[in-house]
Amino acid sequence: MTTIASGMLAVALNAAFRGWYVLPLRPGRKIPLAHDVDHCPRTGPCADGHRTWEQRATRDLAHVEAHWSAHPHHGVGIATGPSGLVVxxxxTPKPGDPPLPAAxxxxxxxxxxxxxVVLARRAGVEIPRTYMVRTGSGGWHLYYAAPPGARIGNTGRSLGPWIDTRGWGGQVVAAGTVVAGRLYTTARNLPIAPLPPTLFQPLLTPPRPAPRPVRVALPAGRRTAYLNAAxxxxxxxxxxxxxxxxNTALYRSAVALGQLVAGGALTDTEVTDxxxxxxxxHIGIDGFTAASADxxxxxxxxxxxxxxRRIPA
Ligand SMILES: [Zn+2]
Structure with missing residues (x-):
C-alpha cells in the first residue's frame, strides 16, 4: 500500500494483520451488519445457503481493505472463535441488572x-497480563488465546456477576470503534496470553451433553420406502x-423436507417435529439455542x- 490507512480501515487492517477474523458492525452499534438467517436473500455469499457473520468473518487483507474503503462508517468486530480468542x-453495573447473587x-x-480479582484470589493465581481493551461503557475486555484444540463458546454470568466470555459464536468490538458515541480503546497493548486454565476452569469443562444416537419417530401412515429413506x-x-x-445443514434439510410438505407427502407439523x-x-453446544434452531x-x-416435490408413485 502506498497510502497510510486511517479510520475504520486502519482499525480493521490492524486486527486482521494480527490474525484476527473481522466483521463489519452496524454504524454506532455493537451488532453485526450481516443479516440473520430469517432475512437471508440467498444471494451473494449466501447463494449456496445462509452463511453467518461468524462464517463470513475474514482476515484476508485485500478483502478487509475493499470493504472498509467502501464502507468507512462500519464498525469493526472481531469474531473471537475463528480468531482463536477467548475474550x-x-x-459495569447497569440499571435493571439482576440482584447480586447471595454467594x-x-x-x-x-x-x-x-x-x-476475587476469583483469582480464590483460585490462588494471578490474572495474567494480556492485550486489554477499555470498552465504551467503562468495562474491560481481556483477550486470551484459547487452548489448542478446545472449542470454547460464549458464557453469560456463569463465572460470576458482570463477567461474560466470548468464544465461538461470539464477537467483540475492536479498539478504535465507536459504539453509542463512545470509543473502545486499547488499554494495554500486550501480546495475547494463554487463557489461564485454573482461573477459567468452568469454560474448559462445559456441561456438554454426551453424543447420543438420535432416534426420530417417522410419521405413521402414508409411508413408502422412498419417503422414509429421504x-x-x-x-x-x-x-x-x-x-x-x-445451521446450514438444518436449513437445507428443512428446505428438502419442506418440499415434501408442499407436495403433500408430509405435514408441516410432522416435518417440524x-x-x-x-x-x-446440537442445542446448548457453542451457543446454539432451541430458538435459533426453530x-x-x-x-x-x-x-x-x-x-x-412429489413422491414417485
Ligand atoms: Zn444469508
Missing part, C-alpha cells in the same frame, strides 16, 4: 473487574453436521413452500 468481558454479597464486589437421509445430514455446518428432534443434538427450521420451510 473475558468485565462489565457474592459478602464480597462487596461492584464491577466485573472486582469479581475477577427423511432418514435429511435427518442424518443434520445430526452428523459439524458445529460450523449445523422431526427436524427439531434431529437438531436437538428460526432456521421455519425459514427453510417457508423457502420450500413454493417448490413442491
Amino acid at each position: 473475558v468481558d468485565l462489565d 457474592w454479597q459478602a464480597e462487596k464486589v461492584r464491577t466485573g473487574a472486582e469479581v475477577l 427423511i432418514r437421509r435429511q435427518l442424518a445430514y443434520i445430526t452428523d453436521a459439524s458445529t460450523g455446518a449445523r 422431526m427436524l427439531k428432534q434431529a437438531a436437538d443434538i 428460526a432456521t427450521i421455519r425459514s427453510g420451510l417457508r423457502a420450500s413452500a413454493a417448490r413442491p
Whole structure:
C-alpha cells in the first residue's frame, strides 16, 4: 500500500494483520451488519445457503481493505472463535441488572473487574497480563488465546456477576470503534496470553451433553420406502453436521423436507417435529439455542413452500 490507512480501515487492517477474523458492525452499534438467517436473500455469499457473520468473518487483507474503503462508517468486530480468542468481558453495573447473587454479597464486589480479582484470589493465581481493551461503557475486555484444540463458546454470568466470555459464536468490538458515541480503546497493548486454565476452569469443562444416537419417530401412515429413506437421509445430514455446518445443514434439510410438505407427502407439523428432534443434538453446544434452531427450521420451510416435490408413485 502506498497510502497510510486511517479510520475504520486502519482499525480493521490492524486486527486482521494480527490474525484476527473481522466483521463489519452496524454504524454506532455493537451488532453485526450481516443479516440473520430469517432475512437471508440467498444471494451473494449466501447463494449456496445462509452463511453467518461468524462464517463470513475474514482476515484476508485485500478483502478487509475493499470493504472498509467502501464502507468507512462500519464498525469493526472481531469474531473471537475463528480468531482463536477467548475474550473475558468485565462489565459495569447497569440499571435493571439482576440482584447480586447471595454467594457474592459478602464480597462487596461492584464491577466485573472486582469479581475477577476475587476469583483469582480464590483460585490462588494471578490474572495474567494480556492485550486489554477499555470498552465504551467503562468495562474491560481481556483477550486470551484459547487452548489448542478446545472449542470454547460464549458464557453469560456463569463465572460470576458482570463477567461474560466470548468464544465461538461470539464477537467483540475492536479498539478504535465507536459504539453509542463512545470509543473502545486499547488499554494495554500486550501480546495475547494463554487463557489461564485454573482461573477459567468452568469454560474448559462445559456441561456438554454426551453424543447420543438420535432416534426420530417417522410419521405413521402414508409411508413408502422412498419417503422414509429421504427423511432418514435429511435427518442424518443434520445430526452428523459439524458445529460450523449445523445451521446450514438444518436449513437445507428443512428446505428438502419442506418440499415434501408442499407436495403433500408430509405435514408441516410432522416435518417440524422431526427436524427439531434431529437438531436437538446440537442445542446448548457453542451457543446454539432451541430458538435459533426453530428460526432456521421455519425459514427453510417457508423457502420450500413454493417448490413442491412429489413422491414417485
Ligand atoms: Zn444469508
